[in-house]
Amino acid sequence: MGKGKVLLCMSGGIDSSVAAMLLSDEGYQLHGLTYRPYDVISPACMEKQTGCCSVDAIFEAKALCNDLNIDHSVLDLRKEFDKTVISDFVKEYLAGRTPNPCVLCNSVIKWGEVINKADELGCEFIATGHYARIGNENGRYFLIKGEDLSKDQTYFLWQLSQEDLKRTLFPLGHLTKTEVREIAARKGYEKISKKRESQEICFIPDNDYRRFIKERVPNLEEKVGKGNFVDLDGKVLGQHYGYPFYTIGQRKGLEIALGKPRFVIKIDAETNTVTLGDREDLDRKELWVEQINLMKYEKIEGELEVTTKIRYNNQGTLSRILQHGTRIKVEFYENTWAVTPGQSAVFYEGNHVVGGGIISSGQ
Numbered sequence: 001m002g003k004g005k006v007l008l009c010m011s012g013g014i015d016s017s018v019a020a021m022l023l024s025d026e027g028y029q030l031h032g033l034t035y036r037p038y039d040v041i042s043p044a045c046m047e048k049q050t051g052c053c054s055v056d057a058i059f060e061a062k063a064l065c066n067d068l069n070i071d072h073s074v075l076d077l078r079k080e081f082d083k084t085v086i087s088d089f090v091k092e093y094l095a096g097r098t099p100n101p102c103v104l105c106n107s108v109i110k111w112g113e114v115i116n117k118a119d120e121l122g123c124e125f126i127a128t129g130h131y132a133r134i135g136n137e138n139g140r141y142f143l144i145k146g147e148d149l150s151k152d153q154t155y156f157l158w159q160l161s162q163e164d165l166k167r168t169l170f171p172l173g174h175l176t177k178t179e180v181r182e183i184a185a186r187k188g189y190e191k192i193s194k195k196r197e198s199q200e201i202c203f204i205p206d207n208d209y210r211r212f213i214k215e216r217v218p219n220l221e222e223k224v225g226k227g228n229f230v231d232l233d234g235k236v237l238g239q240h241y242g243y244p245f246y247t248i249g250q251r252k253g254l255e256i257a258l259g260k261p262r263f264v265i266k267i268d269a270e271t272n273t274v275t276l277g278d279r280e281d282l283d284r285k286e287l288w289v290e291q292i293n294l295m296k297y298e299k300i301e302g303e304l305e306v307t308t309k310i311r312y313n314n315q316g317t318l319s320r321i322l323q324h325g326t327r328i329k330v331e332f333y334e335n336t337w338a339v340t341p342g343q344s345a346v347f348y349e350g351n352h353v354v355g356g357g358i359i360s361s362g363q
Contacts, residue, residue: 003026003027003028003029004028004029004124004125005028005029005030005031005121005122005123005124005125006023006028006029006030006031006123006124006125006126006127006169007031007033007114007117007118007121007123007125007126007127008020008023008030008031008032008033008070008126008127008128009033009034009035009110009114009126009127009128009129010032010033010034010061010064010065010072011034011057011061011129012034012056012057012058012059012060012061012064013057013129013195013197014129014180014181014184014192014193014195014197015129015130015131015172015180016061016128016129017061017064017129017184017189017192018129018171018172018180018183018184018192019127019128019129019171019172020032020064020065020068020070021068021183021184021187021189022171022172022183023127023169023171024068024070026171028125028169030068030070030071031070031072031073031121031123032062032064032065032070032071032072032073033072033073033074033075033114033117034057034058034061034062034072034073034074034075035074035075035076035077035109035113035114036058036074036075036076036077036078037077037078037081037085037105037109037202037203038078038081038082038086038202038203039078058074062074064189064192073117073121075113075114075117077109077113080108080109080113081105081109084104084108084109085101085104085108085109085203086101086203086216088101088104089101090213090216090217092342093209093213093244094213094217094244094269095269095342096243096244096267096268096269096341096361097267097340097341097342097361098247098248098340098341098342098343099342099343100156100342100343100344101201101203102156102201103156103157103158103159103344104159106156106157106159106160107159107160107164110126110128111126111161111164111168114126115164115167118167124167125167125168125169126167126168126169127168127169127170127171128170129171129172130146130153130156130157130170130172130173131146131147131148131151131152131153131170131172131173131175131177132144132145132146132152132153132154132157132170132173133145133146133147133170133173133174134165134168134170134173135296135352137296140162140295140296140297140298141165141166141295142165142295142296142352142353142354143157143158143160143165143295143352143353144173144351144352144353145348145351145353146170146172146173146174147173147174147175147176148175148176150177151176151177154346154353155309155312155344155346155356156312156344157353158293158295158344158346158353158355158356158357159293159356160293160295161293162295165295181193181194210244210245213244213245220242221241221242224242224243224244224272225242226239226240226241226242226272227239227240227242227243227271227272227273227274228240228272228273228274229254229256229274229275229276230273230274230275230276231275231276231277232265232275232277232281237256237258237262237276240254240255240274242272243267243268243269243272243273243274246264246267246274247264247267247340248264248265248266248267248282248338248339248340248341249263249264249282249338249340250263250264251263251264254276256276258276260278261279262276262277262278263276263277263278263279263281263282263338264276265277265281265282279337282337282338282339283335283336283337284332284335284336284337284339285331285332285335285336286329286330286331286332287310287329287330287336287339287345287359287360288327288328288329288330288359288360289327289328289329289330289345289356289357289358289359289360290326290327290357290358290360291357291358292323292326292327292328292355292356292357293355293356293357294354294355295353295354296349296352296353296354296355297354297355299323300321300322300323300328300354302322303320303321303322304320304321304322304347304349304354305318305320306318306319306320306321306347306349306354307319307347307348307349308321308330308336308345308346308347308348309345309346309348310336310338310339310340310344310345310359311340311343311344316348317332317333317334317336318332318333318334319331319332319333320333321347321354327357327360328347328357330345330347339359340359341359341360341361342358342359343358343359344356344357344358344359345357345358345359
């Protein structure tokens with residue numbers, strides 16, 4: 001007897017392809033789904049439209065489904081993706097913050113629009129090729145880091161709801177990337193086993209977010225205008241090209257000579273001011289998080305000791321968190337570098353995800 005019907009998100013890449021092989025072997029009734037989230041319209045990017053959501057990727061996913069005798073559908077989500085993920089990306093930069101579009105895409109597209117499609121197709125579960133696992137204690141579902149910690153993707157999944165987690169399968173959570181490649185090769189898919197990974201933001205294949213924002217907002221440079229670089233005392237150091245084109249912690253590309261390296265410490269959208277300072281000026285001992293989503297616990301009672309990650313490639317810092325209504329205060333036990341408003345802060349107890357939120361601009 002089969003284990004149930006699963007809608008599997010398939011990008012044409014190695015991870016979702018091996019997820020399809022494993023779930024098929026385990027006896028699930030699979031339906032592959034590749035969604036089309038955007039069109040690359042910039043001449044600068046046309047040669048690079050080869051990422052996880054390209055037309056080629058759709059055909060590659062469909063070909064694998066044919067090999068595995070799995071139904072396959074393509075879902076056009078360009079309007080929804082533009083209205084949510086891309087619009088938020090631009091809006092956040094125009095507010096002087098640095099967004100993380102992968103987090104929003106996961107919650108509103110993969111576990112939003114895709115779950116709606118799963119309901120339409122009568123699928124009990126959805127599955128993806130993420131390196132993550134799911135735990136269940138005391139009636140609460142929560143994420144657990146993938147077995148391959150170097151590939152763990154729980155940081156990008158903290159917005160998933162209890163209902164999302166209840167219906168999700170992560171076939172690769174207990175595997176390493178090397179093992180995933182070996183499975184593909186062993187099953188005769190040598191080409192898939194050697195596929196490279198995409199590292200850039202999917203809708204910005206040339207990784208130039210400044211160009212992308214300028215294309216999305218006509219005459220942005222004229223509308224924003226040049227502003228001042230200032231030091232921590234407010235002294236004007238020079239001029240910049242407009243606050244949306246800078247991020248916290250940035251050192252390169254400032255185009256200002258001050259005799260020693262300077263870093264972006266603060267961005268003020270209202271005054272079009274960018275504050276520069278020394279590297280140690282970016283050290284922080286606390287931050288506030290809003291738009292929180294808790295997984296392992298329904299509410300944080302009192303103080304809870306966790307490891308807080310403030311970016312994907314960050315190892316995390318031991319800290320304590322205190323919930324204040326709809327916000328959480330994070331107090332680090334040691335300095336943490338380059339806390340960036342708009343980015344995600346994710347809280348871990350060991351390998352268990354307690355929850356997360358968006359780093360606030362204020363107190």
